[in-house]
């Protein structure tokens with residue numbers, strides 16, 4: 001009873017915050033755009049490219065307001081939230097444009113306000129709208145979002161599920177040390193800080209091992225164990241699941257009581273505020289996925305990616321049947337699932353990549369039992385690092401992509417120096433998209449030895465200059481399509 005009362009107060013507070021947020025939105029129209037995705041998916045590059053193209057009037061033919069010349073200007077303004085780090089746009093752009101390097105990894109939430117001055121397309125709207133839209137772009141780790149389901153779980157549920165997942169064949173070996181250690185520990189023994197710390201460190205090491213490149217497994221909660229931010233070492237992060245026997249209430253002073261209290265503290269001080277302050281205020285959401293990496297790693301990784309997208313989508317309507325759902329599921333009205341590294345493929349494969357993402361998103365939507373928002377998909381490149389060309393091989397003409405592979409990248413025996421432009425035949429995505437999802441079909445095509453596509457990472461492109469010496473905006477693939485879906489209707 002007591003716990004459902006606290007939940008109610010929290011929910012009521014969230015509701016009030018949101019209502020007042022909406023009311024103030026009436027005076028200066030603003031749209032909050034959440035950008036999420038698992039680490040290294042391409043969030044930072046996406047935001048940088050989007051802002052750069054809008055500020056510099058990039059080529060965006062599918063973005064209607066720009067194409068019809070209704071955008072007067074777009075510029076950065078001070079963000080509304082003083083307590084959230086600013087998205088370091090200038091640093092990221094300087095890396096991309098001046099150094100031709102990719103921006104550094106960003107491991108926390110950040111925000112940027114982009115204001116667009118435009119002329120409405122209809123006379124009616126011109127009369128009533130201010131001709132100004134502020135887009136507040138919020139970049140946050142998908143790993144943190146995946147913590148939301150914890151709000152509905154007790155410590156006992158969390159512990160049981162953690163051990164179940166750890167015993168799955170894909171995780172059993174990496175979780176071995178932590179499980180062995182756990183087996184030696186009696187939850188009912190007196191609580192010792194050092195025991196708690198050893199368990200938490202061992203559990204965190206297992207979660208980190210799942211994320212290594214060759215595994216590329218999606219994340220298990222708690223998300224802050226991978227990206228602690230400024231919470232590193234705090235009690236709210238020094239806990240771990242325990243092997244519990246029965247559902248007994250823990251003895252006071254026991255390790256179990258300590259872990260339970262810290263787990264609840266994690267929910268109260270980390271997960272809930274994040275949800276309340278950030279997620280419930282979003283209007284639109286883009287989920288960036290690295291489909292190229294998953295395709296390259298084979299159907300097992302695709303299945304795992306699908307699971308992550310399902311979990312991410314279900315977070316946007318938390319706790320099915322809970323009154324939050326009724327209140328907020330209609331708030332985020334558009335979600336875009338975007339595979340953002342399509343420049344690794346020849347354009348002939350772009351539609352296939354998009355079809356693969358569509359299949360993945362459709363299945364995720366069905367499994368997440370998700371309603372109340374439009375979900376669209378796009379295969380795009382926020383920054384296009386390659387050009388296209390053809391290479392003659394005997395009597396065949398092969399479509400190739402041309403770019404500068406990053407220093408140290410390899411194809412067969414060749415290691416690249418980061419300076420030389422190279423033409424690469426990337427291979428085609430299969431025409432029948434079932435093949436990329438079907439684990440059994442791939443058994444004879446063992447992924448890492450014989451990948452369907454040849455995947456090398458390229459340096460960002462060299463920007464062209466006009467005759468007057470002005471650098472053009474960053475090239476992209478279908479960024480305009482993403483923009484049209486995410487904000488186009490607000491500029492109508």
Ligand SMILES: Nc1nc2c(ncn2[C@@H]2O[C@H](COP(=O)(O)OP(=O)(O)OP(=O)(O)O)[C@@H](O)[C@H]2O)c(=O)[nH]1
Pocket residue numbers: 037038039040041042043044045046102103104105106107141340341342343344380381382383384385457458
């Ligand atoms: N070719 C190409 N590579 C990209 C593109 N977007 C991202 N990448 C690659 O993916 C890497 C990760 O991109 P980020 O934008 O930093 O990813 P993130 O999701 O912000 O990653 P974290 O901050 O670590 O969570 C980059 O360093 C690039 O190597 C793109 O549009 N084209």
Ligand SMILES: [Mg+2]
Pocket residue numbers: 043044045104105106107
């Ligand atoms: Mg980032």
